[in-house]
Amino acid sequence: MNRLFLLVLVCVFISSCKKGANESGILVKNISEYNNAVSKAQPGDVIILANGVWNNAELVFEGEGTKENPITLSVEEKGKVTLEGQSNLQISGEYLVVEGLVFKNGYTPTNAVISFRKNREEMANNCRLTECVIDNYNNPERHVQDYWVTIYGKNNRIDHNHIVGKKNLGVTMIVGLDTKESRENKHKIDHNYFGPRPTFGNNGGETLRIGTSHHALENSNTLVESNYFDRCNGEHEIISNKACQNTFKYNTFFECTGTLTMRHGNETMVDGNVFIGNGKPSTGGVRVINETQTVINNYHIGLTGYRFRGAFVMMNGVPNSPPNRYVPVIDSKVNNNTFINCDHIQLCAGSDSERSTPPKNSEMSDNIFYHESKSNLFTVYDDISGVSFQNNIQGKDLKTDISSGFENADIQLVKNAQGFLIPQSDKIKTKVEISPNIATKQNTGVSWYTKEESLVALNSGKTIQVKAELNSLFDAANNSQPGDVLVLESGETYLLTKAAKVKHPLTIKTFGKEKATILFERMMAFEIQNGGSLSIENILFDGAKSPDYAGNAVISTSKKSMTENYKLFIDNCEFSNLVVNHSFDVLRVSKGTFADTISITNSTFKNITGHVTALDKETDDIGAYNVEYFIMKNNIFKDVQGAALRLYRGGKDESTFGPFLEVDHNVLDNVGHGKKNKYQVAISLYGVQVNDINNNIFNNSKGLNMHLVVGEPIVNVFNNNFYNSDKITVTGDEKYNVKNLWEFDPNLKDDFYLGDNSSLKGKGTDGLDLGVISK
DSSP states (O other): OHHHHHHHHHHHHHHHHHHHHHHHOEEEOSHHHHHHHHHHOOTTOEEEEOSEEEETOEEEEEEEOOSSSOEEEEESSTTSEEEEESOEEEEEEESEEEESOEEEEEOOSSSEEEESBSSSSSBEESOEEESOEEESOOOSSTTOOOEEEEEOSBSOEEESOEEEOOOSSSOSEEEOOSSGGGSSOOOEEESOEEOOBOOOSSSOOOSEEEEOGGGTTSBOOOEEESOEEESBOSSSEEEEEESBSOEEESOEEESOSSEEEEEEOSOOEEESOEEEOTTOTTOOOEEEOSBSOEEESOEEESOOOOGGGSSEEEEOBOTTOOTTSOOOOBSOEEESOEEESOOOEEEEETOSSSSOBOOBSEEEESOEEEOSSOSOOEEEOSOOTTEEEESEEEETTOOOSSOSSEEEEOOEEEEOTTSOEEEEOTTOOSOOOOOTTOOOSSSSSOSSSOOSOOOOOTTOSOEEEEOSSTTHHHHHHHHOOTTOEEEEOTTOEEEESSOEEEOSEEEEEEOSSSOEEEEESSSOSEEEOTTOEEEEESEEEEOTTSOSOTTEEEEEEOSSOOOSOEEEEEESOEEEEEOOSSOEEEEEOOTTOOEEEEEEESOEEEEESSOSEEEOOOOSSSSOOSEEEEEEESOEEEEESSOSEEEEOOSOOOSOOOOEEEEESOEEEEESOOTTOTTOOSEEEESOSEEEEESOEEESSOOEEEEOOSSOOEEEEEEEEEESSOOEEEESSSOOEEEEEEOOOOOBOTTSSBOTTOTTTTOSTTSSOSSOOOO
C-alpha cells in the first residue's frame, strides 16, 4: 500500500514537472542550444530566447505542433531580445507560433528577414507570427533587393507586428503563390502596424504585395484586415494586389502617397477601409483594374493625389490583355463610398494607344462626394458609357460632366465619436458609418515598442559659435549632434584642409550682413553621408584654394549607396571661382543616393567651369532618379560653363511620379557654353514628371532641353524670356503646355535686376518682374 502510494506521488511529481517545464519554457542562450531545443520540440513546448543581442543568428524554426498544442518560439522579455547583424528566421512545419522577436541594427543575409518556408518544398502551414518587430533592418546597398516578410503555405496568421522603415529595394511583405501548396492559402494579415516607408524613387517600394504577374489568375484568398499603414510612401502602389479573391477591409491608410492598387487578378473585395490624406501631396485611395472588383463602404478624406494616385481611379485596359498588362475593368462595382475634400476622381485613367479599352458593365452608385473649394472632382479620359451612375450624392456646389446619376445636396459635416467627419443630408439615404473594427495606431502593432519616430529635423539642436580658425568648421561638424546649428563669424574666412562629413541633419549659417567665406583644399568642402542632411545659409564658397583635379564639387554625396533619403537647402549663398582646368560642380551626387528635397534659393553662382547641379546618375532607365522635389528659385547664374541643372529619370516604368521640379524667377546669363558641357544646354531635363518652369530669363545662354517620357508628365512653361539664347527643345510624344516665350532684351543692370525700361517688368505669372526679385 505504501509502495503504491509512493509510486503515485512520483508519477504526479514527474507529470507536474513536465507541465511546469512546458509552461515556463525551455530557455536557450545561444544558437547551439536553440538548434538542440528545436530538434527535440514536441507539441506544447515553448522555446525561449534569452535576453540580450543575438548577433548573426540565422534561425530555422521547424516542427509539428497541433492546433491545441502548438510549438512556440518566444523571448525571455519582450523588447529585451534583439536579433542583429545578419540575422533571419525561417518557419517550416505545422502549428508553430513565433512571438516577441525584434530585428534591428543589421540586415538579412538572404532574400527575406522572416520567411514562412525553409525551401520550396518545406513551408509553414497553420502557423502564426505575432508581436514581432522589424525596425530599419536595411541592406546598406540601396538597390539590393530583399523582403522583410515572405508568406507561403496555407492558413497562416500574421498579426500585431510592428514593421517600420524599409529603405532598400524590395516589397516589405509579400504573399507568394509560386507553388501550388501556397495558393488558395486563406492567410490572415491583421492588426499590424506598417510604419513609415520613405519615397524610394524607383519601382519595388510597395508595402504589401499579394501574388505576382506570373500567377495573376490564381486564387490567393488572403484576408488583409484592420492594419494601419502609416506614411507608407515607397512608391505609388502601397498595396499591390496581383492575385484573385483577396479581401481588404477595415484598414487605415494615413498620409500614404499612393493607392491600394488592384494591379492584377479578379474578384477583389475592398470594404470599409479609411484613407486619410490631411492634404498632403500625392495621397491617394483605391485604383481599380481587372474584372469583378468590388469597392464598397470606404471612407476617404483630404486626398490630393492625381492621375494614378487619385482618391479613386478606374483604369482603361489593353484589348485582349495578357494578365501581366492592364486587363480592362469589367463587371465591377463602386458603391457606398464617401469622399470628403478629395481632389481627384479619375475615370478611364491611363487611356492611350495601348490602353484603349474603357470600363464595361460596371457601376458607381450611392457614393457621396463633398468638397469645400473645388467645383468638379471628376476627370474622364475616355468613353464612360460602360459605367452606370446611380444615386450618387454630391455637395451643393459640385458639378460633373457626367450626364446622369448625380444629385446635389446641402451636406453638413458632423464629427462622430471616432473623430471622423460624417456627411449628413436629407438626401443621404444610408448613414455613413466607420466600422468599430477599423485599424488605429493604438490597436495595431505591439504595446511594448514605440511607434514614435526618432527623426531629428534640421535646425532643432544646439546653436554653436564657430571661430574662424584652421579646420574649426571641420571639427565643429565632426563633433556636432543631430539638428545642431553651426554659426560662422560675419566676414571671416574658414579654411578646410579636410572635407567635412555631414553624418546627420546639420545647419551652417552666417549671422550678419557680410557672408563668411569658406575655402577648401580637398576635392569637396562637404560630403553628405548616409543619414545626413545639410542646410547652408548666407555663406560665400570660393574655389581659389581647391585642387586642379577632375571631379571637384563644393557639395557631394557619399560615393557609397545611401539608404537614408537626405535633404539639402541652400539659401542666400554665393559660389564663385570654381575654375580649375577640369569641370568643377557645385553639387554632385552618386548613384544609389536619393534626396527628398533639394532647394536652392536666393543664391548666386559665378565663374564656374562645371555644372551647378548634376542629378543624373540613375541611368539604368528603370524609372529611378536622384531627387523627389527640386526647387530652384530666385537665383543668378553667371558665366557657368556647364548646366545650371541636369535632372534625369529614364525608362518607362510608371511606379513613380517624380521628380517634381520648380524653376522660378532665375536669371541665367552666359550659361551652358562650355566645351565639356555634353548636352550644350543651360538646363537639361529628361523624364521629369512634373515641370513648373516660369518667370526665368535666359540671356546669352544655351537653351532648355526637355525629353518627356511615359507617365503623362505635367509640363507648365510660362512667361520665360530667351534673349540671344537657344530656345526650348522638347522631344517625346507627350503633351506639354508652353505660353509666352519672349525674346526681349532684358536690359539687366549690374546686379541682374531689370532696368527701369525693361519690357519684362511686371511680366511674371505672379505680376512681378521676370528674373530675380527682391529677397
